[in-house]
Amino acid sequence: MEEHFHINSPLVESLGMTRRLGTPVYLKMESAQPSGSFKIRGIGHLCQQMASQSKGIVCSSGGNAGMAAARVARSMGLPATIVVPSSSPPLVVQRLQEEGATVRITGQVWDDANAEALRLTETEGLTYVPPFDHPLLWEGHSTVITEIAASLGQNQKPGAVVVSVGGGGLLCGVAQGLRAVGWMDVPIVAMETVGADCLNAAVKAGRIVTLDDITSEAKCLGAKTVCSKAFEWSRSAELRVIPQLVGDLEALLAVETFLDEERVLVELACGAALAAVYSGVIQRLQAEGRLPSPLAPLVVIVCGGSGINMEQLANLQHKIRRPN
Template sequence: MAKHFHVNTPLLESMGMSKRVGTTVYMKMENSQPAASFKIRGIGHLCQQLARQSKGVVCSSGGNAGIATAYVARKMGVPATIIIPSSSPQLVVQRLQDEGATVKIVGKVWDEANAEALRVAEAEGLTYVPPFDHPLLWQGHASLIAEVAASLGPSVKPGAVLVSVGGGGLLCGLVQGLKDVGWTDVPIVAMETVGADSFNAAVKAGRLVTLDDITSEAKCLGAKTVCKQAFEYSQSSELTIISEVVTDQQALQAIQTFLDEERVLVEMACGAVLAAVYSGLIGRLQDEGRLPTPLGPLLVIVCGGSSINLEQLSSLKEKLQT
């Protein structure tokens, strides 16, 4: 049995991004995980803890969490049922089937697929794998920061960590990881797209908010309510979490620039974090005094992307550039 399912991903310096923000930018390349995203860290950890004797796992996901669950289940020799909303691209369905999972399409958004996953878990006695809201997931995701700290060495600490927020699982994992290595004074810039901004809505309202609908093309950021722990961290006086929102157009522009400069294609959900650099947001936060000047090295979590290919990129361009 493998010690864990994830790999220690490369930490690369980006010349293009560094030039834009005037400080070194390191990219944590989670897109190079076996299931193409950071999700494998938490889901692998959770399944090892909860699903060893399971007669099967069930996960609700429009993309990366489902693919990570299907991958882990295949490696563990456990059957997987993945329930996805109808908004998920066909290439995700194909990828899930290639991993040997049973795919069911239920509802229009993740929340509806999730209600079905909980029902199936109960009815069929399967292990439910939550895509973002579970302490074991956060524990698994925290390994990302441990790797960064080991790569940078004791003399270097990030000036800020940039991350995309969907349901908030990665954000919770990063906070835990920062605590583990003693970096709680490092600010986190949490990025979402307009129309998939449940974290930003909660931060603004001072309480959890449920969005009416997910209208962003960044479907993988599409949880209508962010997890409670992520919101609580945003309210904590010990942490600095800056919540910001970009448009779908900015996220799309960012993935195209990233493809040109770094020769890597990532999905819209990841474009949200890249847009923080490419759209000049970091400079604006410095001007507003919300990030320090000068700024220490930036850590950008390139969270991944299994729901994108060139065809999908072309259709996004057509949709968003009208």
């Protein structure tokens, strides 16, 4: 039987969000995972399937996938090399090293780090662990929905599920999970920040596009190209995906409000999902008739984040509130 590296994370009602929305809002607290984010679900599952006989793993990451890969590798007794772009906060590098990983800093953005990780796979015979684009990752991430279904019970189905989208791995896992529990009529509100909006850009263009650059401070949403499976889901007749954008400031305000109200500090990337309620995105979708009103309970996946502490939050506040 497969060992799980993730925990069944708490599903808790947010009274503050419920009050704002006028319908119960449940938070799936993936910030409580051992690696700090949902990534450990898929990466744990993939490593068990692919890396048990490996001489080591290599993962390209802006932070959270790397933290999950390092934690899983340490648990499996495998060496881990994590390739991060120079945009990753020093805090992330430090935490990866504390997990026992070898850290290489390559390039400006995730795409550069990924090219180096693929090179190491060839030259050093390491097992490549992709951060978001692999069926085993999505299968692992899908457990977030099976847990939500078990917690809510037979008689309660969400009105919608809110997720942050970076490369699209969580979106694919959530879609797969909705199919597994028979909830394909539950829409997914897919949140991105302006400047890290590869899904929104693809949906608008009607094809997968590559962003010129990541200009958002939500670096963990910083894939320039969304994975093709996530784009497929966004166009699927089987499932309704509603892509939405917020600015970095809205995501930051959501992080701050969440810290005040729920006493949990999450990354800006996670703030994009929280902003769906705090910035009125869900309420606007209801007013536009794109979500029903009244709405059945809303579930927000609090994807978490390992690259945040009070110093990093202060840096973000300075950059976003007082840009050059």
